[in-house]
Amino acid sequence: xxxxxxxxxxxxxxxxxxxxxxxxxxQGNTSLDDLRAFKRIVLRESMRPLVNLSYALDRAVWPxxxxxxxxxxxxxxxxxxxxxxxxxxxxxxDQRSHAPPGVAERVSPQVVxxxxxxxxxxxxxxxxxxxYISGRSEVLYGCFFLLALLAAxxxxxxxxxxxxxxxxxxxxxxxxxxxxxxxxxIVASLYDRYVLGSPEADWRRRFVRVYMPxxxxxxxxxxxxxxxxxxxxxxxxxxxxxxxxxxxxxVWFKYFRLLLLPAGQxxxxxxxxxxSPFDSALLAAIAWIAVWVGLxxxxxxxxxxxxxxxxxxxxxxxxxxxxxxxxxxxxMAEHRVYLAAAGLFLAVGMGLGWAWAFIDxxxxxxxxxxxxxxxxxxxxxxxxxxxxxxxxxxxxGLWLEAVDRSPQVWxxxxxxxxxxxxxxxxxxxxxxxxxxxRLRPDEPTPYMRVGLVLAELHRLDEAAAAFQExxxxxxxxxxxxxxxxxxxxxxxxxxxxxxxxxxxxxxxxKDVASRQSLALIAETIDHDPxxxxxxxxxxxxxxxxxPGNDDCIRRNQAxxxxxxxxxx
Numbered sequence: 001x002x003x004x005x006x007x008x009x010x011x012x013x014x015x016x017x018x019x020x021x022x023x024x025x026x027q028g029n030t031s032l033d034d035l036r037a038f039k040r041i042v043l044r045e046s047m048r049p050l051v052n053l054s055y056a057l058d059r060a061v062w063p064x065x066x067x068x069x070x071x072x073x074x075x076x077x078x079x080x081x082x083x084x085x086x087x088x089x090x091x092x093x094d095q096r097s098h099a100p101p102g103v104a105e106r107v108s109p110q111v112v113x114x115x116x117x118x119x120x121x122x123x124x125x126x127x128x129x130x131x132y133i134s135g136r137s138e139v140l141y142g143c144f145f146l147l148a149l150l151a152a153x154x155x156x157x158x159x160x161x162x163x164x165x166x167x168x169x170x171x172x173x174x175x176x177x178x179x180x181x182x183x184x185x186i187v188a189s190l191y192d193r194y195v196l197g198s199p200e201a202d203w204r205r206r207f208v209r210v211y212m213p214x215x216x217x218x219x220x221x222x223x224x225x226x227x228x229x230x231x232x233x234x235x236x237x238x239x240x241x242x243x244x245x246x247x248x249x250x251v252w253f254k255y256f257r258l259l260l261l262p263a264g265q266x267x268x269x270x271x272x273x274x275x276s277p278f279d280s281a282l283l284a285a286i287a288w289i290a291v292w293v294g295l296x297x298x299x300x301x302x303x304x305x306x307x308x309x310x311x312x313x314x315x316x317x318x319x320x321x322x323x324x325x326x327x328x329x330x331x332m333a334e335h336r337v338y339l340a341a342a343g344l345f346l347a348v349g350m351g352l353g354w355a356w357a358f359i360d361x362x363x364x365x366x367x368x369x370x371x372x373x374x375x376x377x378x379x380x381x382x383x384x385x386x387x388x389x390x391x392x393x394x395x396x397g398l399w400l401e402a403v404d405r406s407p408q409v410w411x412x413x414x415x416x417x418x419x420x421x422x423x424x425x426x427x428x429x430x431x432x433x434x435x436x437x438r439l440r441p442d443e444p445t446p447y448m449r450v451g452l453v454l455a456e457l458h459r460l461d462e463a464a465a466a467f468q469e470x471x472x473x474x475x476x477x478x479x480x481x482x483x484x485x486x487x488x489x490x491x492x493x494x495x496x497x498x499x500x501x502x503x504x505x506x507x508x509x510k511d512v513a514s515r516q517s518l519a520l521i522a523e524t525i526d527h528d529p530x531x532x533x534x535x536x537x538x539x540x541x542x543x544x545x546x547p548g549n550d551d552c553i554r555r556n557q558a559x560x561x562x563x564x565x566x567x568x
Contacts, residue, residue, distance in 0.1 A: 001114070001118075002081055002085060002114055002117040002118040002121050003078045003081045003082050003085070003117070003121065005118070005121065005122060005378075005382060006077060006078055006081045006117075006118075006120075006121025006122060007074060007075075007077075007078045009122060009382045009385045009386050009389075010070075010074045010077070010130060010131060010385070010389065012386055012389045012390065012393070013070055013074070013127075013130070013131035013389040013392065013393075014067050014070045014071060014074070015066070015067060015070075015393070016070060016131060016389065016392045016393050017066070017393070017394075017395055018066070018133065019132060019133075019134075019267075019392065019395055019398060020132070020134065020267065020415065021134040022132075022133050022134050025052075025055065025133070025134045026055060026069065026133055026134070028545075028547045029044065029052070029055065029545070030545050030546075030547060030550070031043075031044035031052065031056070031545060032052070032055050032056045032059045033059070035056050035057065035059075035060040041053055041056045044545065047179060048137055048176065048177055048178060048179075049176055050140060050173060050176045050177045051136050051137045051140055051177055051178070054072065054136060054140060055069065055136070057072075058072050069133045069136075070131070070133065072136075073129075073130055073131070073133065073135070073136055073139055074130060076136075076139040076140060076142075076143055077121070077126070077129075077130045077139050078121070079143055080120070080139060080142050080143055080146060080342075081117045081118075081120055081121035082117070083143065083146035083147060083150065084113075084116055084117045084120045084121075084146065084342050084345070084346070085113045085114070085116070085117035086113070086150060087146060087149060087150060087346070088109070088112050088113040088116040088117065088305075088346055088349055088350075089109045089110070089112070089113040090150070090153060091112075091191070091195045091304075091305045091308070091346070092107060092108075092109035092112045092113070092305065092350070092353065093109050094153075094157070094195050094196050094197075095195055095197070095303070095304055095305060097196075097197065098196075098197035106354075106357035106358075107350070107353040107354060107356075107357050108353060108356065108357065111349075111352065111353045111356045111357075112305075112349045112350050112352070112353035113349070114349075115345075115348065115349040115352045115353070115374070116342075116345045116346050116348065116349030116350075117345075117349075118378050119345040119348060119349065119378075119381070120341065120342050120345045122378055122381040122382040122385060123259065123262065123341065123345075123381050123385070124262045124265060124381065124384040124385040124387075124388045125255075125258055125259055125262055125265065125334055125337060125341060126338060126341070126385070127265075127334075127385055127388040127389060127392065128265075128267070128333070128334040128335040128338075129334075129335040129338035130338075131388075131389050131392050132267075132335060132392065135335040135338070137177055137178040138178065138335050138336070138338040138339065139338065140177040140178070141174045141175075141177035141178035141180065141181050141339070142338060142339040142342070144170050144171070144173040144174035144177060144181070145170075145171070145174045145181050145184055145339060146342070147170045148167045148168075148169075148170035148171040148173075148174060148184060148188075149167070149184070149187065149188060149191065151163050151164070151166040151167035151170055152164055152167035152188045152191075153191065153196075155167065156191070156192050156196055156198070156206075157196065164210065167188070168214070171184050171185075171214075179319060180316060180319040180320060180336075180339070182218035182319055183218070183315045183316060183318065183319065184214075184218075185211050185214035185215050185218060186211075186215065186315055187308070187311075187312055187315065187316075187343075188211065189203075189206075189207055189211040190307075190308050190311055190312075191308055192206060192211075193300075193304075194300050194304030194305075194307050194308050195304040195305050195308055196304075197304060243273070243274070244321075244331065246274040246277070246279070246282045246285075247271060247273060247274055247331055248321040248331065249282065249285040249286060249289065250271070250274065250281045250282055250285045251271060251321075251331055251332045252285065252289070252314070252317050252321075253281075253284060253285040253288050253289075254269070254271075254332060255317065255332075255334075255336075255337045255340075256288065256313075256344075258334070258337075259337070259341055259344060262381075262384055264405065265334060265388060266401050266402050266405040266406070267334075267398055267399070267401075267402050268330070268402040268405070268406055268409065268411060268412050268415075269330075269331070269332040269333075269334075269405070269406065270405065270406030270408065270409050271331040271332050289314070292310055292313075292314065293310075293311075293314070295310060296310035296311050303350060305346060305347070305350045306347045306350045306351065308343070308346065308347075309343045309344060309345070309346035309347025309348075309350065310343070310344075310347050311343070312340070312342070312343025312344075312346065313340050313341070313343040313344040313347075314340075315340075315343075316339055316340035316343065317336070317337070317340050320333075320336040352374070355370070356370065395419040395422070396416070396419045396420060396423060398419075399412055399415050399416035399419050400416060402415070402416070403416050403432075408439060409439065410435075410436040410439035410440035410443060410446065411436075413432045413433075413435045413436040413439065413446075414432070414433065414436040414445065414446055414449065416432045417429040417430070417431075417432030417433040417436065417446075417449060418449070420432060421449075421453060426453050426456060426457055427457075429449075429453055430450065430453045430454070430457075433446050433449040433450045433453065434446075434450060436449075437450060441473070442473070444470055444473075444474055444477060444479050444480070445479075447466055447467070447469060447470035447473070447480075447483075448467075448470065448479050448480075448483055450463075450466045451463045451464075451466035451467040451470070451483045451486075451487070452483065452486070454466060455483075455486055455487050455490055458490075460487050460490060460491050463483070463487045464484060464487045466483070467480050467481075467483035467484045467487065468480070468484070470483065471484070476507055477507060478504040478505075478507045478508040478511040478513070478514060479504075479513075481500045481501070481503045481504035481507065481514070482500070482501065482504050482511070482513050482514050482517065484500045485497040485498075485499075485500030485501045485504070485514070485517055486517070488500060489517070489521070494521055494525050497517070497521065498518065498521055501514040501515075501517045501518050501521075502514075502518070510542050512539055512542060512543050512546055515535050515536075515538055515539050515542075516535075516536075516539060516546070516548075516549070516552075518535050519531075519532045519535040519536050519539070519552055520532075522535060523552075523555075523556060529556040529559035529560050530556075530560060532552065532556045533552075533553060533556035533557060533560065536549055536552040536553045536556065537553060539552075540553065
């Protein structure tokens with residue numbers, strides 16, 4: 001029932017459009033075109049190859065591309081609901097071997113499992129991971145993480161080392177889906193100690209022989225991931241931002257509040273900086289964390305599953321915060337809480353199992369009231385998820401909501417402008433782009449968007465002025481010179497356009513946009529397929545995944561072959 005309901009509430013998300021990072025991960029991802037090009041698929045996302053492979057499988061298997069991507073994510077979420085159910089049921093059963101007299105017999109594994117799985121499946125905070133295609137890493141790594149934990153449990157209860165080997169393999173798959181899985185050994189060791197109640201001597205021996213080496217591996221893997229982020233994927237862009245530590249503590253508290261009361265969800269959250277250690281939001285977050293950890297430590301002997309759930313929630317929020325500390329991610333993104341929430345819901349499910357056992361011995365009216373309240377709660381959460389999916393059905397509506405929630409942040413205005421531009425509302429888009437310029441005058445992208453829209457509206461003088469302003473602010477940039485080249489090309493001055501594009505390459509020799517424009521001039525204006533082909537081949541060497549570049553090479557090769565062949 002929990003799995004079925006969790007799938008049904010996402011039916012209205014299957015036709016939702018590509019949004020935000022989907023343009024890069026799906027639409028502009030040429031590595032997905034041929035499933036046989038396995039090496040290309042894996043290397044496209046070197047740290048999350050299984051995610052990219054799952055996108056390629058979607059494109060190969062499903063006849064409906066957009067719906068297929070969504071359907072895979074929903075099916076993975078349904079599978080995760082089943083896995084949470086199984087984990088909760090097993091954990092309650094495992095606790096019975098060492099729980100205080102009277103407690104184990106009263107708590108029903110079925111009730112705990114159903115409540116934990118239903119909350120995980122129906123809660124609207126899961127929508128950004130499930131309904132947003134680029135959130136695939138969350139549901140995929142969550143699947144492998146939960147499977148690995150269930151496999152390791154079989155080893156813990158004495159079913160043989162083969163189960164731990166399987167668990168380690170599944171954990172590796174989780175790591176290849178998202179690096180947050182580095183904390184799996186800690187979660188597994190806590191399950192061993194708190195839920196199974198393994199004798200301390202046995203647990204220490206397992207910790208030294210199994211968990212500690214895995215933890216060491218996670219440290220190495222984490223350092224490798226950070227190294228790749230800093231040196232390969234974002235050279236010169238990553239900086240350790242220690243001032244974001246208090247911000248992330250506040251964000252954790254915000255995640256908890258949204259899970260407790262899911263009102264105010266949005267694709268982009270405005271997070272205020274923390275300027276003082278006595279900031280009220282920071283003090284509240286620290287107090288909450290202290291109470292949370294203290295409660296987990298206090299409950300670890302009385303109710304291991306409750307303690308595990310509390311620590312699980314905090315632990316799985318830590319790795320994502322590292323991206324923020326490196327200034328490589330938004331401070332808050334709802335999809336990051338997906339699997340962390342599973343830990344919270346395990347704890348809530350256990351708490352409700354206690355309440356159910358207590359009420360079940362009371363009057364029939366009390367039992368009926370509890371059942372009605374739970375049914376109403378789950379129905380409300382499911383309804384909120386359906387409504388949340390409706391918000392994601394329109395890119396304009398989604399970013400209008402973000403602008404409404406974060407009016408003083410430039411990014412939502414920029415992306416609302418892009419959504420309006422795609423819809424053909426150029427004047428409205430222009431207003432949003434200009435608002436982004438006012439809010440972030442040192443950011444080049446909004447200037448570029450303003451100039452391009454003005455050029456499309458044939459307001460070429462204004463477009464040139466916008467690009468010139470960008471040129472002046474940046475002291476010379478490839479983006480500004482490409483924009484000036486585009487204006488000159490639209491004005492029918494190809495020689496001037498060519499000079500601007502060549503000038504952009506002096507600023508950034510690896511700039512792809514200027515080369516693509518030069519190839520276009522060579523092909524359509526100069527009618528020189530040899531020159532166009534040479535430029536497109538340069539683009540292929542610099543950025544082989546550039547959309548449309550393979551077509552440019554084939555087209556100009558065909559033109560040269562035709563010119564060399566007999567006349568028709």
